Amino acid sequence: xxxxxxxGFGAFILYTITAGMMLFILAPLLLVMAVSVSDSYFVTFPPxxxxxxxxxxxxxxxxxxxxxxxxxxxxxxxxxxxxxxxxPAAFALVRGNFFGLAAIKGFLLSPLIFPALVTGLALLQVxxxxxxxxxxxxxxxxxxxxxxxxxxRTVVTSLQLVDENLEDAARxxxxxxxxxxxxxxxxxxxxxxxAGGLFAFMVSFDNYPVTxxxxxxxxxxxxxxxxRQLVNVFDPSVPAMSxxxxxxxxxxxxxLEKLVGLRRALAA
Amino acid sequence: MTTSDDxxxxxxxxxxxxxxxxxxxxxxxxxxxxxxxxxAFLTYFFFYPALGLLFSSIQTQDSRGIIGRPFTLAHYAxxxxxxxxxxxxxxxxxxxxxxxxxxxxxxxxxxxxxxKSRPMVTRIITLxxxxxxxxxxxxxxxxxxLVLQNGPKGMLNWILMTLHIVDAPISxxxxxxxxxxxxxxxxxxxxxxxxxxxLGKIDPNLEDAARxxxxxxWKVFLRVTLPLSMPGFVAGFTLVFSxxxxxxxxxxxxxxxxxxxLGNLIEQxxxxxxxxxxxxAIAAVLVGLVLAxxxxxxxxxxxxxxxxxx
Numbered sequence: 001x002x003x004x005x006x007x008g009f010g011a012f013i014l015y016t017i018t019a020g021m022m023l024f025i026l027a028p029l030l031l032v033m034a035v036s037v038s039d040s041y042f043v044t045f046p047p048x049x050x051x052x053x054x055x056x057x058x059x060x061x062x063x064x065x066x067x068x069x070x071x072x073x074x075x076x077x078x079x080x081x082x083x084x085x086x087x088p089a090a091f092a093l094v095r096g097n098f099f100g101l102a103a104i105k106g107f108l109l110s111p112l113i114f115p116a117l118v119t120g121l122a123l124l125q126v127x128x129x130x131x132x133x134x135x136x137x138x139x140x141x142x143x144x145x146x147x148x149x150x151x152x153r154t155v156v157t158s159l160q161l162v163d164e165n166l167e168d169a170a171r172x173x174x175x176x177x178x179x180x181x182x183x184x185x186x187x188x189x190x191x192x193x194x195a196g197g198l199f200a201f202m203v204s205f206d207n208y209p210v211t212x213x214x215x216x217x218x219x220x221x222x223x224x225x226x227x228r229q230l231v232n233v234f235d236p237s238v239p240a241m242s243x244x245x246x247x248x249x250x251x252x253x254x255x256l257e258k259l260v261g262l263r264r265a266l267a268a
Numbered sequence: 269m270t271t272s273d274d275x276x277x278x279x280x281x282x283x284x285x286x287x288x289x290x291x292x293x294x295x296x297x298x299x300x301x302x303x304x305x306x307x308a309f310l311t312y313f314f315f316y317p318a319l320g321l322l323f324s325s326i327q328t329q330d331s332r333g334i335i336g337r338p339f340t341l342a343h344y345a346x347x348x349x350x351x352x353x354x355x356x357x358x359x360x361x362x363x364x365x366x367x368x369x370x371x372x373x374x375x376x377x378x379x380x381x382x383x384k385s386r387p388m389v390t391r392i393i394t395l396x397x398x399x400x401x402x403x404x405x406x407x408x409x410x411x412x413x414l415v416l417q418n419g420p421k422g423m424l425n426w427i428l429m430t431l432h433i434v435d436a437p438i439s440x441x442x443x444x445x446x447x448x449x450x451x452x453x454x455x456x457x458x459x460x461x462x463x464x465x466x467l468g469k470i471d472p473n474l475e476d477a478a479r480x481x482x483x484x485x486w487k488v489f490l491r492v493t494l495p496l497s498m499p500g501f502v503a504g505f506t507l508v509f510s511x512x513x514x515x516x517x518x519x520x521x522x523x524x525x526x527x528x529x530l531g532n533l534i535e536q537x538x539x540x541x542x543x544x545x546x547x548x549a550i551a552a553v554l555v556g557l558v559l560a561x562x563x564x565x566x567x568x569x570x571x572x573x574x575x576x577x578x
Contacts (some may be wrong), residue, residue, distance in 0.1 A: 008485065013375045025456065027415060031411055031415055032410065033570065084305075088303070091302045092299055092303035096300040107315075115551075118318070118514070122311060122318045122320060122551075125548075126316065206403075208405055213538075221355075223404050226406045227520075232405070242410055255323045
């Protein structure tokens, strides 16, 4: 119905650039996936033959499996942590009516515009002074700092859509505040909370700029291990590892799309 | 469940204003307190550390690695005066500006098509634009390393040579060009999404009116669409610039020794040289740069200075 808006030469330019950009976005990812099943000992183009042996190698690689376990546990912990801080804070921001609300909102969202690299470095300095040497705890703290603003953003958006009259009705009918929250408010913001949590999980899982400062040789999450392998390993096990990460991300994207719709989750 | 549904039907829309006010009043205090845990957490693990880092950037580190007095601005002077470091600062600025400009030029067509096509096309484009955002930056950098690989075995070189566009392999990897390509790939969605959201809010009647009055497509774009999409452009440009300026992974994988950015310099100063005050000074400059760009962008967006006088 709206296609007639584009016509003639303008349309040709628009569609050509758009198609070109889609190719630009997909090319490196598809290449990584293609090379991961290449039956050669070095990564070359064009890929040769077909084999799954690099996946077999990766799935027996202790370093990679350890990193996977650490990354998943860290991302789960981060999700719980950022929801515990973020959901109540989002409530305060939407329902509160106090002095300095705008300033506090800006402060709570500020880790989003602050270079994450510097956030991690600053945290490293403080944690070193405190003598906190457990890399797992340090990583958890760092990841919650960068992910909780995402939770605030998605939950604030869905809270703004909640019909407060429904809550007033429940309260008038004698439900206490907790019941009202549990039975009336929460079901309405559930998808926003879930999207925020999923976001926190994915951001934590992929995070490099904070992780690089707080990890150590004993506890290295997946992105760091992959970065090390890039430099030291030249067979297609690196693309195989990368493909596993790409596929996990795709599952996340589809879940997010199902939960709230991608545009809303990101552009909020 | 049914009882509450009935109640909504009966009472629902018109809760008496008095009740509304009363419940608001009682809620006001406790609701505000819900922000306290996160405020405390961020103050302690984000705000205070950031100030601490800024503070070390004006202090001196002795031979034992202890940071203290005297206060000095020498580290900042060093970043600007030593050519090796000044070059990193300029490289960072150049790469960030070129990446943001390219992202703008290429994102406009994509965002326009995304907003104005049939739902199916919109959905596919959205998915392709957004999906890579969630793939690890390390993986995407690696993908570009494979595409751009120097020598005849790289994908780009193989294609160029097979099509006889070039006779000998070209060397793109480990140059600034490679870093710009990688950064564009990583941050492109950050430009498309705000642009698409701004373009989606434009009243199509305005464009139709311009067209009906005889304006050619490019004039409609320049005089109607472009000015009205400025908020999206400003937001997108700020995001892409800030994220590119603060990147570490992409220049580390694709830039090699010839395109070192501020992030890589900080890492080197802290992990290799152990010069905390200098590392902190570079970090402070990076933060200053990012905050300045964000400040200008907020000033432009909130002051509604973008609405063009007619």
